[in-house]
Amino acid sequence: MKMKGAKALIECLKKEGVEVIFGIPGGAVLPIFDYLYDDKDIRFILSRHEQGAGHMADGYARATGKVGVCIATSGPGATNLTTAIATAFMDSVPIVAITGQVMTTLVGNDAFQEADTTGITRPITKYNVLITKPEELIYEVKKAFYLAKAGRPGPVLIDIPVDIQRSEVDFKYPDKIDVRGYKPKYEGHPKQIQKAAEAISRSKRPIIYYGGGVIISGAYKELRELVRITEIPVTSTLMGLGAIEYDNPYYLGMLGMHGTVYSNRAIQNSDLIIAIGARFDDRVTGRLDKFAPHAKVIHIDIDPSSISKNVPVDIPIVGDCKNVLREINKLLKKKEYISLIPKKDRKEWWRRINEWKKEFPLKYKNDNKLRPQYIVERISELTKGEAIITTEVGQNQMWAAQFYKYKYPRQFLTSGGLGTMGYGLPSAIGAKVGRPEKVVIDIAGDGSIQMNIQELATATCNKIKVIVAVLNNSFLGMVRQWQELFFGKKYSAVWLQQRKKEYGECKKPEVDKRCGIVPDLVKIAESYGWEGIRVTRKDEVDSAIKKALSSKNSVLIDFWIEEEENVFPMVPAGRALDEMLCDLG
Amino acid sequence: MTQRHTISVLVENRPGVLAKIAGLFSARGFNIDSLAVGETEVSDVSRMTIVVRGDDRVLEQVEKQLNKLPDVIKVSDFVGKEYVERDLVLIRVDANKSTRSEIIEIVDIFRAKIVDVARDSLIIEMTGDEEKIQALIKLLKVYGIREMVRTGIVAMARGKKD
Ligand SMILES: Cc1ncc(C[n+]2csc(CCOP(=O)(O)OP(=O)(O)O)c2C)c(N)n1
Numbered sequence: 150m151k152m153k154g155a156k157a158l159i160e161c162l163k164k165e166g167v168e169v170i171f172g173i174p175g176g177a178v179l180p181i182f183d184y185l186y187d188d189k190d191i192r193f194i195l196s197r198h199e200q201g202a203g204h205m206a207d208g209y210a211r212a213t214g215k216v217g218v219c220i221a222t223s224g225p226g227a228t229n230l231t232t233a234i235a236t237a238f239m240d241s242v243p244i245v246a247i248t249g250q251v252m253t254t255l256v257g258n259d260a261f262q263e264a265d266t267t268g269i270t271r272p273i274t275k276y277n278v279l280i281t282k283p284e285e286l287i288y289e290v291k292k293a294f295y296l297a298k299a300g301r302p303g304p305v306l307i308d309i310p311v312d313i314q315r316s317e318v319d320f321k322y323p324d325k326i327d328v329r330g331y332k333p334k335y336e337g338h339p340k341q342i343q344k345a346a347e348a349i350s351r352s353k354r355p356i357i358y359y360g361g362g363v364i365i366s367g368a369y370k371e372l373r374e375l376v377r378i379t380e381i382p383v384t385s386t387l388m389g390l391g392a393i394e395y396d397n398p399y400y401l402g403m404l405g406m407h408g409t410v411y412s413n414r415a416i417q418n419s420d421l422i423i424a425i426g427a428r429f430d431d432r433v434t435g436r437l438d439k440f441a442p443h444a445k446v447i448h449i450d451i452d453p454s455s456i457s458k459n460v461p462v463d464i465p466i467v468g469d470c471k472n473v474l475r476e477i478n479k480l481l482k483k484k485e486y487i488s489l490i491p492k493k494d495r496k497e498w499w500r501r502i503n504e505w506k507k508e509f510p511l512k513y514k515n516d517n518k519l520r521p522q523y524i525v526e527r528i529s530e531l532t533k534g535e536a537i538i539t540t541e542v543g544q545n546q547m548w549a550a551q552f553y554k555y556k557y558p559r560q561f562l563t564s565g566g567l568g569t570m571g572y573g574l575p576s577a578i579g580a581k582v583g584r585p586e587k588v589v590i591d592i593a594g595d596g597s598i599q600m601n602i603q604e605l606a607t608a609t610c611n612k613i614k615v616i617v618a619v620l621n622n623s624f625l626g627m628v629r630q631w632q633e634l635f636f637g638k639k640y641s642a643v644w645l646q647q648r649k650k651e652y653g654e655c656k657k658p659e660v661d662k663r664c665g666i667v668p669d670l671v672k673i674a675e676s677y678g679w680e681g682i683r684v685t686r687k688d689e690v691d692s693a694i695k696k697a698l699s700s701k702n703s704v705l706i707d708f709w710i711e712e713e714e715n716v717f718p719m720v721p722a723g724r725a726l727d728e729m730l731c732d733l734g
Numbered sequence: 735m736t737q738r739h740t741i742s743v744l745v746e747n748r749p750g751v752l753a754k755i756a757g758l759f760s761a762r763g764f765n766i767d768s769l770a771v772g773e774t775e776v777s778d779v780s781r782m783t784i785v786v787r788g789d790d791r792v793l794e795q796v797e798k799q800l801n802k803l804p805d806v807i808k809v810s811d812f813v814g815k816e817y818v819e820r821d822l823v824l825i826r827v828d829a830n831k832s833t834r835s836e837i838i839e840i841v842d843i844f845r846a847k848i849v850d851v852a853r854d855s856l857i858i859e860m861t862g863d864e865e866k867i868q869a870l871i872k873l874l875k876v877y878g879i880r881e882m883v884r885t886g887i888v889a890m891a892r893g894k895k896d
Contacts, residue, residue, distance in 0.1 A: 268753065271753065271754055271757050276804045279749070296804055329807050330803065330804045330806050454795065457794065
């Protein structure tokens with residue numbers, strides 16, 4: 150069937166099952182928006198900044214497991230998308246970004262709103278392409294969706310010159326696609342699987358270290374099964390939270406820079422690390438040459454380039470976590486493998502771990518002050534551990550990781566790889582669009598929330614109910630924490646308020662330092678059509694959360710927490726995992 | 735141990751692909767000695783021959799990262815294999831009455847060619863592997879090399895002998 154390129158694009162998206170697109174229009178995408186206007190099947194959500202649209206597509210993708218789609222115009226529209234694309238790239242999130250481009254005849258001429266979008270996004274996309282001929286369009290859209298999802302997922306960008314959107318194409322959507330340069334391996338090699346099963350059975354001090362790959366591959370059931378049948382201690386990366394439920398008896402919590410003392414100790418003292426869908430990121434390993442000195446490593450990952458990149462691997466298995474774990478579990482249930490297990494050593498191993506657990510539990514000072522950890526615990530309790538939590542970046546992110554009780558995969562959405570401040574609010578909006586039955590809460594910092602605060606409008610205007618819980622310390626808190634601990638308490642460029650002497654006389658002594666607070670987040674929320682609640686005391690926490698949960702509207706709660714609270718425990722950068730700082734208070 | 739590797743990369747013959755490959759090398763901090771691109775017997779496939787230095791771990795990453803790009807169809811490392819490699823070099827060398835005949839003698843021995851003659855210089859063309867080219871350069875340096883250009887190495891695996 151003949152139709153215009155722009156119309157064909159929309160038909161392609163429908164064939165891919167796209168139900169929502171996030172974005173902002175502009176000159177180079179006008180034909181697409183013209184057809185979107187008439188389309189009944191695809192919901193369009195107008196963000197207030199392209200970065201917001203990108204994170205919304207990302208939040209939608211992470212919450213649902215589907216591909217998120219965003220669209221922007223050429224030049225500034227496309228460059229505004231880049232932070233969101235890079236965020237998705239680092240965390241292997243499948244999104245398809247569609248950008249308009251100036252007319253093919255003008256490409257390279259410094260035309261109005263021209264930017265070399267494919268050049269700019271080359272290192273932050275899994276694949277990108279500038280469409281140069283109308284007849285390539287449909288194939289490239291098919292390819293984009295295939296590549297976004299296949300193997301290790303990631304963002305794909307299609308740059309479409311405006312004249313191609315206007316030209317006639319023959320719409321025939323291919324059912325199948327074969328990209329000769331991209332052939333991911335989904336099944337693990339049986340020999341390697343056997344070797345791994347044997348090593349697991351024989352190990353005396355094993356530990357399972359898993360990451361976001363388990364969630365992406367949908368392998369959480371197989372992982373839980375592995376843990377159940379082997380009774381091996383298991384620790385998660387930031388990206389893996391939820392794949393193992395918080396109260397699993399074998400779960401040691403998160404590892405790494407702000408992980409639990411006992412999970413890090415267990416890693417350091419292990420004789421076998423079973424790494425599943427994780428990539429030995431520097432925030433996880435600490436100082437590399439001191440990482441797990443006695444351990445052999447099994448590494449299961451779909452991306453061969455992740456294997457032996459940072460840590461040498463003894464038994465590599467390239468494949469989809471779900472398939473590989475299914476096969477390993479089958480073997481481990483067999484008598485001949487069970488008989489290999491050194492039961493006494495395993496018992497002793499658990500005894501040591503339990504001792505560390507008792508000695509260094511994850512705790513905080515639960516006094517009368519308004520502490521962020523308490524707030525996260527109350528949010529967890531009052532949502533019965535059922536909410537989808539997104540985060541900003543910094544201390545808020547770590548407290549959200551440490552103190553919310555996650556039960557499910559795709560429940561905790563955070564920018565782990567890139568650490569993008571401003572991720573939480575738009576990703577919460579995207580998540581809510583994809584999972585409308587869920588309560589969605591962005592646990593935020595007062596610095597980060599201002600990086601995409603304009604998206605409060607998007608929630609209101611599209612009737613998307615989300616909750617933002619700002620752990621407001623008036624600082625760029627995580628940076629302040631580093632300055633406190635490693636730079637002699639020189640607080641350089643981290644105080645987010647006016648200086649007291651410039652502000653002058655304090656008119657509301659009860660809020661002391663923070664009178665004249667900039668901005669007043671409650672007022673901001675209200676002016677965007679949200680409800681705003683300020684909480685300055687511990688005894689107000691529950692009622693505020695309950696109110697936010699029961700309200701029809703989106704609600705921002707501005708929690709004025711202790712200004713100089715720190716995230717503990719902590720492995721200082723460049724130290725070994727077992728050199729952790731704990732709360733001295 | 736750092737070693738020189740010649741790798742052959744079959745890629746989609748499309749605009750932007752060269753930039754993707756070159757960008758990958760710079761972004762990941764891999765050093766390229768030379769890079770040559772050209773068409774193959776299949777019109778929509780190009781071959782890049784890349785000479786890169788690194789230890790086994792670096793090379794493993796280079797190969798894995800290249801393989802990750804959807805535009806890359808196949809990667810093969812020639813190290814440890816039987817293969818032929820050639821580079822073409824053009825050298826403009828100073829030549830006056832007294833040195834000209836000596837230079838011509840060298841050119842003959844190397845089975846190189848003189849492709850341009852001027853009053854005070856010659857352009858010499860030669861193909862060969864790295865070793866041969868280095869040997870020629872060393873000998874010509876004495877006369878004064880004014881300018882040099884190389885195509886970069888291209889390589890091909892040898893056919894089965896039996
Ligand atoms: C876009 C961006 N800019 C800068 C940083 C560096 N950075 C990391 S944490 C942080 C402070 C975050 O402050 P806030 O959002 O108030 O959270 P808190 O740590 O106080 O919870 C900064 C500036 C970053 N991660 N992202």
